[in-house]
Structure formats: structure tokens, C-alpha cells
Amino acid sequence: MTHVLTFTRSTPDTAAKVWVDDEGAVTWGEVATVVNPWDEYSLEETIVQAAHGGGESTVVAIGSALHNDALKHSLAMGIKNALRLEEAGADCNDSLVWSALAAGAIRKLGDVDLIIFGKESVDVGTDQHSYQLARRLGWTMLGYVSRIIDADFAAGKIQAERMLEQGKQTVTAALPAVISVMKGINEPRYPNFLGIRKAAKAQIPVWSAADIEVELPKAATTALRFMNPPARAVSTEIIAGADVKEKAVTLVERLFEEKVL
Amino acid sequence: MSVFVWIETFAGDALPSSWEALGAAQTIADGLNTDTTALVFGENSDEIADDAGRFGAQRVIVCADDRLQDHRLESYTALLSQLVEERAPSAVIAAATNRARELLASAAADSESGLISDVIDLRVEDGFIIGTRPAYAGKVLMEMTANTATSFVTVRGRAFPAPTPAADSAPEIEAVGADAIPSELGVRVDEFVPETGQVNLTDAAIIVSGGRGMANNPCAAPADMSGNEANIWKAKHGFANTLRPLAEALGAAIGASRAAVDAGYIAYEHQVGQTGKVVNPDLYIACGISGAIQHQAGMRGSKIIVAINKDAEAPIFKLSRYGIVGDLYEVVPALREALEEKLG
Ligand SMILES: Cc1cc2nc3c(=O)[nH]c(=O)nc-3n(C[C@H](O)[C@H](O)[C@H](O)COP(=O)(O)OP(=O)(O)OC[C@H]3O[C@@H](n4cnc5c(N)ncnc54)[C@H](O)[C@@H]3O)c2cc1C
Ligand SMILES: Nc1ncnc2c1ncn2[C@@H]1O[C@H](COP(=O)(O)O)[C@@H](O)[C@H]1O
Numbered sequence: 001m002t003h004v005l006t007f008t009r010s011t012p013d014t015a016a017k018v019w020v021d022d023e024g025a026v027t028w029g030e031v032a033t034v035v036n037p038w039d040e041y042s043l044e045e046t047i048v049q050a051a052h053g054g055g056e057s058t059v060v061a062i063g064s065a066l067h068n069d070a071l072k073h074s075l076a077m078g079i080k081n082a083l084r085l086e087e088a089g090a091d092c093n094d095s096l097v098w099s100a101l102a103a104g105a106i107r108k109l110g111d112v113d114l115i116i117f118g119k120e121s122v123d124v125g126t127d128q129h130s131y132q133l134a135r136r137l138g139w140t141m142l143g144y145v146s147r148i149i150d151a152d153f154a155a156g157k158i159q160a161e162r163m164l165e166q167g168k169q170t171v172t173a174a175l176p177a178v179i180s181v182m183k184g185i186n187e188p189r190y191p192n193f194l195g196i197r198k199a200a201k202a203q204i205p206v207w208s209a210a211d212i213e214v215e216l217p218k219a220a221t222t223a224l225r226f227m228n229p230p231a232r233a234v235s236t237e238i239i240a241g242a243d244v245k246e247k248a249v250t251l252v253e254r255l256f257e258e259k260v261l
Numbered sequence: 262m263s264v265f266v267w268i269e270t271f272a273g274d275a276l277p278s279s280w281e282a283l284g285a286a287q288t289i290a291d292g293l294n295t296d297t298t299a300l301v302f303g304e305n306s307d308e309i310a311d312d313a314g315r316f317g318a319q320r321v322i323v324c325a326d327d328r329l330q331d332h333r334l335e336s337y338t339a340l341l342s343q344l345v346e347e348r349a350p351s352a353v354i355a356a357a358t359n360r361a362r363e364l365l366a367s368a369a370a371d372s373e374s375g376l377i378s379d380v381i382d383l384r385v386e387d388g389f390i391i392g393t394r395p396a397y398a399g400k401v402l403m404e405m406t407a408n409t410a411t412s413f414v415t416v417r418g419r420a421f422p423a424p425t426p427a428a429d430s431a432p433e434i435e436a437v438g439a440d441a442i443p444s445e446l447g448v449r450v451d452e453f454v455p456e457t458g459q460v461n462l463t464d465a466a467i468i469v470s471g472g473r474g475m476a477n478n479p480c481a482a483p484a485d486m487s488g489n490e491a492n493i494w495k496a497k498h499g500f501a502n503t504l505r506p507l508a509e510a511l512g513a514a515i516g517a518s519r520a521a522v523d524a525g526y527i528a529y530e531h532q533v534g535q536t537g538k539v540v541n542p543d544l545y546i547a548c549g550i551s552g553a554i555q556h557q558a559g560m561r562g563s564k565i566i567v568a569i570n571k572d573a574e575a576p577i578f579k580l581s582r583y584g585i586v587g588d589l590y591e592v593v594p595a596l597r598e599a600l601e602e603k604l605g
Contacts, residue, residue, distance in 0.1 A: 012397070014398065014535050014554065014555050014558070015554050015555070017400070018398075018401055019400065019401065020401055026396075026397065037535070037536055038536060095366070096369075096370060099370060122397075122398060122535055123396060123397050123398075124397075125379070125398075126376075126378045126379070127366075127379075128362065128369075128376060128378055131334075131362075131363045131367045132366050132367070132370040134367070135338070135366075135367045135370040135371060140335070140447035140448055141334055141335075141363065141367070142448070143359065143363045144359055159451070163530070164360070165358055165359055165360075165456075165461060166271050166272075166455055166456060167453055167455035168453070168456075169331075169332075169450060169452070169453045169454075170451040170452040170453075171448050171449060171450050171451060172449045173449070177447075182529070183532075183536055183537075184529040219408065220369075220373060220374055220375035220376075220407055220408055221376070221377065221405055221407050222405065222406050222407075223403055223404070223405050224391065224403075224405060224406055225403070225404050226396075226401055226403050226404075227401070227402045227403070227404070228401065228402075229399065229401070229402050232561075232580075234566075234579075234580055234581065234582055235582075236578055236582065236583070236584055237582065237583050237584070238573075238578070238583075238584045238585070238586060239584065239585050245599070247585050248585075248592065248598065248599040249602075249603075251567065251583055251585060251596065252599040252600050252603050253603075255544065255565070255567075255583075258565050260466075260467070260543040260544040260564060261467075261511070261544070
């Protein structure tokens with residue numbers, strides 16, 4: 001049976017104030033987390049493609065129980081199964097450790113045809129997890145997908161449109177594959193009342209590295225410190241003038257003085 | 262060991278942001294007492310290799326294998342990983358474009374190396390390469406280092422100055438084969454439709470952006486349209502006939518808020534912000550944009566911000582250096598005229 005899988009995580013609400021506290025840790029106070037906004041598109045696409053293939057959908061988060069919120073949101077949207085991987089002592093902020101765990105989970109599941117990622121996470125925003133997982137699995141990677149023209153699970157083929165900086169590329173690749181999707185690929189649905197109720201009751205299984213028989217690599221990166229960005233004091237000049245023309249002339253002069261024109 | 266810089270090319274030209282990456286690489290190479298090696302793959306590599314020399318690369322590795330056509334990730338990764346394995350560079354650096362993000366992440370996974378992405382500052386301390394990168398939409402900065410023999414780094418566009426090219430230079434150029442590229446690639450490219458005649462947002466020195474306010478175009482929509490359809494028509498007309506002429510006079514790229522994109526006024530490629538592009542031009546002109554926090558996340562790094570908004574209380578004014586309170590459909594044309602008068 002077709003199996004479409006997606007990864008997601010919780011991120012602080014995009015409107016939240018985020019800062020570095022006196023201990024040097026990143027905090028957003030009491031503000032709630034949301035499902036990573038880019039993942040609304042990958043979750044929707046996972047539901048759509050799983051239905052198209054007449055199969056299963058699964059969502060996976062790697063990390064602490066903080067990510068249960070994102071998993072529950074995914075279930076409420078209509079993803080069938082959720083799974084969380086947590087390994088005490090594993091530095092999941094390192095994308096190579098992360099992808100080793102992710103690849104282990106995919107191998108353990110054994111039957112995944114297509115993995116769909118959101119383009120990036122709004123908090124760390126590295127845009128690198130999908131590629132490293134694809135590489136570890138040895139699967140084809142299609143990044144920046146703006147449209148799936150057809151996922152033919154029976155024939156083991158996918159045709160998709162990718163949004164590159166220089167234009168749109170249409171490609172065909174063999175399944176299994178990993179893809180990352182852009183905003184605009186679909187209209188993400190809102191969870192309905194029934195979905196939310198069902199998700200609230202769901203028990204989410206938690207796997208460890210031992211459960212998936214993964215020997216974790218050493219973290220390849222270290223976060224040395226977090227800092228609050230230097231305050232940027234802008235004094236705003238509202239351009240005055242008798243009429244629009246005069247204001248426009250003054251603004252153009254200012255911009256020449258600033259040497260940006 | 263040398264510092265590698267991937268010079269990204271498209272249709273036989275180097276991307277300007279690659280020279281910024283080369284400049285950043287030179288700083289790292291100086292700190293590590295080594296040199297820079299530009300990697301030029303694909304079409305027209307010989308000519309680009311000479312340019313890389315003029316922009317400061319001491320060595321250039323070129324590869325013009327046919328399988329590099331169509332920019333398929335698999336072939337580029339195989340080639341880069343082969344070079345990393347053979348030559349153990351101290352670092353592999355590239356501009357943080359879409360293609361570089363996927364290429365460097367993939368090759369870093371192959372060699373189990375650390376990757377520091379989208380940095381805005383780089384330095385060497387005790388032999389370690391330390392990158393500073395924005396996180397949480399720029400609300401926080403973080404310093405990162407790689408613990409591995411090779412550090413992979415992508416640098417944010419316009420965060421590092423491009424070196425001034427020398428009149429001529431004689432870099433050491435070496436052509437290599439690409440034995441590592443599989444003969445059968447997993448991806449077939451069926452079609453490519455280029456985006457033509459537009460300035461790339463992330464490279465742009467000047468950006469003119471439009472928001473939901475673009476719909477308040479005083480011109481009349483066609484008689485058979487009403488409601489939302491008429492609004493979309495008016496906003497599109499405004500982007501094409503009011504914003505674009507100003508952008509053209511300035512040599513600027515066109516940006517947009519998410520509200521404008523979601524309403525269908527302009528394509529998603531133009532969206533600036535947390536779920537769009539992050540830009541840092543010298544000049545950002547926001548027209549009919551209120552300045553929501555998620556929009557700010559994409560443009561706060563601009564050197565000079567100008568807001569044109571009819572609401573004097575709009576939050577965008579708080580982060581702007583200059584503001585004009587007024588109707589953008591009066592201000593923008595006046596601005597273009599003033600500019601043309603000034604330039605003669
Ligand atoms: C998870 C998430 C991610 C998001 N990502 C992004 C993102 O990437 N980018 C982004 O931009 N937003 C993003 N948003 C949306 C953001 O919160 C705002 O809704 C959006 O930026 C508002 O766009 P706007 O300023 O064009 O519209 P509005 O807030 O409606 O502002 C329109 C402005 O136009 C002015 N105006 C109207 N008519 C005229 C006129 N004739 N002349 C001059 N001024 C006029 C009004 O005074 C007003 O200030 C995101 C939101 C969420 C929740
Ligand atoms: N810890 C995690 N668990 C699950 N998914 C993740 C995790 N970290 C990143 N992702 C997903 O990977 C994609 C790319 O994120 P990033 O590479 O962090 O920009 C997004 O869809 C994220 O939701």
C-alpha cells in the first residue's frame with residue numbers, strides 16, 4: 001500500500017517576541033507554539049497524495065514533547081499516524097544527527113514511497129534537513145516543488161514542477177523520493193472540530209535510537225552562543241511639503257544624500 | 262588545505278552572489294593561512310574560471326562534464342563530494358541560493374561535515390571557522406562552528422561585499438573529470454521555462470514592494486467586473502503600470518507582502534517576509550504595506566527603508582528612515598517624475 005510520510009515540528013508563533021535571556025537561552029515566554037507554518041503546505045500535500053495513492057499518511061517529529069502540538073495539529077488536519085523520535089543526549093539541533101535518526105525511522109517503517117517536507121522551518125530556517133535525509137537514504141531529492149503534476153505510485157514515478165530562482169523546471173523521477181514543497185502548492189485545510197477532538201485523544205508513540213537500531217553520529221556542528229541583535233535606532237523623517245510633488249522631490253534628494261541612488 | 266568556493270552558474274554566466282561568496286572565502290583563507298580554490302562546473306567554465314581569478318581565486322578547478330547539464334543535484338553532489346574526499350578542503354563556501362543550499366547540504370551529509378547556513382558574518386578563531394547567522398526570523402543571532410575537518414558554509418546574499426575584480430590575473434586552472442557522477446541519473450528534466458527580464462529579489466540593490474493597498478487603484482476596472490475580481494484587476498494594473506515604471510527607473514526588483522500575494526495580485530515569487538524571501542537591499546520602498554512582524558522578518562535588514570502609506574499610524578513607519586503619508590497612487594508617480602527630473 002502507498003505510504004506518504006512527512007516531517008514536522010512546533011515553532012514559536014511568528015508574531016511572538018523571541019529573545020535571548022540572561023542565561024543565554026532563546027525564549028519566547030509563555031507564547032504558544034504553532035505547527036511550522038511552511039509545513040501546513042507539506043501536511044496538506046501529504047494528505048492529498050496519500051488519498052490519491054489510496055494509502056497511508058504518517059507524520060514524524062524528532063525532538064522533545066514540545067513537538068506534540070505540531071503532531072496533534074497534523075492529526076487534526078487528517079494525517080493518519082503520528083510518531084515522535086526522542087533520544088536523550090542526541091543533539092537534534094545538528095542536522096546530521098537529525099537525519100541519522102530520521103533515516104533510521106524510515107528504514108524501520110520500511111514501506112515509505114514518498115517523503116514530503118516543508119521548505120524550511122521558520123525558527124532555525126536552515127533549509128537543509130530534507131536534502132541530508134535524502135542523501136542518507138540514497139533517494140532522489142526534488143527540492144522547491146511548486147506543483148506535483150502526477151505521483152504515480154503504481155508505476156513508481158513522480159512528475160513535478162520545481163521553482164528555481166531562474167525559472168520553472170519540470171522533472172520526472174523514480175520513487176521512492178524526498179521532496180520539499182513551496183507555499184502556494186495547495187490551500188492548506190483548517191482542522192475541523194471532529195479532527196481536533198480525535199487528535200486530542202491520540203496517544204503518540206515515542207521511539208528512541210535503540211528502537212530503530214541507529215548508532216548516532218557525533219554532532220558535526222556546535223551552537224556557540226545566541227545573541228540579541230544590536231538595537232537598530234531609526235529616526236523616522238516624515239517628508240513634509242506643500243503637495244505630493246514637493247514631497248517627492250525632497251525624498252529623491254534625501255535618497256541621493258544617503259547615496260542609495 | 263585550500264578553501265573551496267562553488268561559483269554558481271546559470272546559462273553560462275556566474276551568479277553575482279558567487280563573487281560575494283568568493284570574497285567571504287578569502288577572509289577565511291587569510292585567517293587559516295591558506296588560499297582559495299574556485300569550483301566552476303558546467304557550461305562556459307573556462308571563461309568563468311578566468312573571471313574567478315580576477316575576483317581573487319588563486320586556483321580554479323573546472324569540470325565540463327555533459328552530465329552537469331540541467332543542473333541536476335545528483336551530478337553536482339557526486340562531483341563536489343568526490344573533490345572534497347580527494348582534497349579535504351578546510352571549507353566549502355557558496356552563496357545561499359536554492360541550488361547552493363541543496364548542494365552543500367547534500368555534500369556535507371556525504372562527508373559527515375558540519376554545515377553553517379545563511380551566515381551574515383564569518384571569522385576564524387583558533388583555527389575554527391565561526392559563522393553568525395540570524396534565527397527566529399532575525400529576532401535572534403547565533404554563532405555556530407563546525408567540529409569537522411571541512412566546514413560547509415552558505416553566505417546570505419548581499420551580506421558580504423564582492424571583491425573588486427583585477428584587470429587580469431593568472432589563476433592556476435585545473436580541469437578534472439567527473440568519475441563519481443553516475444551514468445544513469447535519477448531525475449529527468451522534461452522542461453525549463455525561464456523567468457525573464459526580472460531583477461532577482463535577493464540580489465537586488467533596490468526593491469519596490471506593494472501590499473494590500475495596491476487594490477485601492479483609482480482607475481476603473483473593466484465594466485463587466487465587480488467585487489473581488491475588480492479589486493484583483495486594479496491591483497494587478499497598479500503593479501504593472503504604477504509600481505513597475507518606478508522600479509524600472511530605479512533598476513529595482515518588485516516585491517510584495519503576503520496579503521498582496523494571497524489575494525492574487527502578484528505571484529508568490531515576489532513575496533518578501535517570513536514565508537517568502539529574506540532580502541537586504543540598500544533601499545526598500547514599501548507601498549501600501551502596513552509592516553506586520555512577518556513582513557518585517559523579510560526586509561528589516563534593508564539599509565534604508567522608505568514607507569508610502571496613507572495611514573500615518575501604520576507600523577511600517579516605525580522602522581522606516583523616510584516616510585510619505587499619502588495615497589501611493591499619487592506618491593509613486595510623483596516620485597518617478599522627481600527621479601527622472603533629477604537624472605535629467
Ligand atoms: C505564519 C505567517 C506567515 C506570514 N508570512 C508573511 C510573509 O512572508 N510576508 C508578509 O508580507 N506577510 C506575512 N504574513 C502576513 C502578515 O501578518 C500580514 O497579514 C501581511 O504582511 C499584511 O500585508 P499588507 O501590509 O500588504 O496588508 P495590510 O496589513 O492590510 O496593510 C495594507 C496597508 O496599505 C495601506 N493602504 C491602503 N490603501 C493605500 C493607498 N491607496 N495608498 C497608500 N497606502 C494604502 C493601509 O493603510 C495599510 O497600512 C504572515 C502571517 C503569518 C501568520
Ligand atoms: N526536529 C524536527 N522534526 C521534524 N521535522 C523537522 C525537524 N526539524 C526540521 N524539520 C522539518 O524539515 C523541514 C526543513 O526545515 P529546516 O531544514 O530546519 O529549514 C521543515 O519541513 C521542518 O518542519
